[in-house]
Amino acid sequence: MELMLKDKNCIITGAGRGIGRAAALLFAREGGRVVVSDLDEAPAREVVDEIKAQGGQAVACVGDVTADGFAEKLIQTAVDAFGPSIDVIVNNAGYTWDGVVHKMSDEQWEAMLKVHITAPFRIIRAAAPYIRDVAKKEMEQGKRVTRKIINISSIAGLDGNAGQANYSSAKAAVVGLTKTLAKEWGPFNVCVNTVAFGFIETRLTQAKEKGESIKREDKDVAIGIPENIRQMFKAMIPLRRAGTPEEAASAILLMASPLADYISGEVLRVTGGL
Ligand SMILES: NC(=O)c1ccc[n+]([C@@H]2O[C@H](COP(=O)([O-])OP(=O)(O)OC[C@H]3O[C@@H](n4cnc5c(N)ncnc54)[C@H](O)[C@@H]3O)[C@@H](O)[C@H]2O)c1
Numbered sequence: 001m002e003l004m005l006k007d008k009n010c011i012i013t014g015a016g017r018g019i020g021r022a023a024a025l026l027f028a029r030e031g032g033r034v035v036v037s038d039l040d041e042a043p044a045r046e047v048v049d050e051i052k053a054q055g056g057q058a059v060a061c062v063g064d065v066t067a068d069g070f071a072e073k074l075i076q077t078a079v080d081a082f083g084p085s086i087d088v089i090v091n092n093a094g095y096t097w098d099g100v101v102h103k104m105s106d107e108q109w110e111a112m113l114k115v116h117i118t119a120p121f122r123i124i125r126a127a128a129p130y131i132r133d134v135a136k137k138e139m140e141q142g143k144r145v146t147r148k149i150i151n152i153s154s155i156a157g158l159d160g161n162a163g164q165a166n167y168s169s170a171k172a173a174v175v176g177l178t179k180t181l182a183k184e185w186g187p188f189n190v191c192v193n194t195v196a197f198g199f200i201e202t203r204l205t206q207a208k209e210k211g212e213s214i215k216r217e218d219k220d221v222a223i224g225i226p227e228n229i230r231q232m233f234k235a236m237i238p239l240r241r242a243g244t245p246e247e248a249a250s251a252i253l254l255m256a257s258p259l260a261d262y263i264s265g266e267v268l269r270v271t272g273g274l
Pocket of ligand 1: 013015019043095115155197205
């Protein structure tokens, strides 16, 4: 069987760890050329090395997706490495900064909007010449190439989650961006979808008691979920377990693959039935 992403130029943000990492490895195994982008240099470079060791093609792009000019740098990295057509973008980079509404600071609120919705918007806008404009020219020549944009959301964005008003609002906005772009770029053969995860076992959802944090400018933001809440979530999931990063990545690959070439503007819930 032909590889599902043969010769496709792909960008995955937040690909140094967790779901993004698993997606980068899977995409490369399916023949995709991957820009592995992450805030943290070492994990991003490790993923690139792993892909290359398996005979795949990958390049790292290190930086904060919320930084001014980062979207342009990311797109330029892809174009310089793989050529002036971008076939798949997975907007996956993100983290949580939890707090109840009455104690949430403006900074905390805005940080979530920046990383989960403004950054994907800027990346998509910066990619327009290599997606929309390229497709327009191809169509004039009678060619049809299907391209994909996959924006990662969460069931928190669809159903709400106490303590995550900032994250839930930003992840809900991802759905609006997805559905609008599906309408704007559909005529250019671009399928735009959201994959919304429930509970996937990653650094983001590991026990908060492990004390992991993400560096944000001048402060460390604690990430993770208290162990008792993790157990409660698992008990609520019909499959009675969290998903693995590889299972999450498979859903992203499904949307990126030709199997989903007539699916656009949708939200795929990947939750083990939750
Ligand atoms: N794990 C889950 O259960 C779950 C559920 C729903 C949604 N999600 C979403 O899936 C995506 C991936 O999360 P994960 O669980 O793999 O987490 P993770 O922490 O394992 O990986 C996220 C990666 O994104 C990077 N990142 C974070 N902020 C960044 C920034 N500003 N710029 C560039 N890179 C940045 C991190 O360095 C990290 O390597 C996120 O958007 C998250 O909100 C995860």
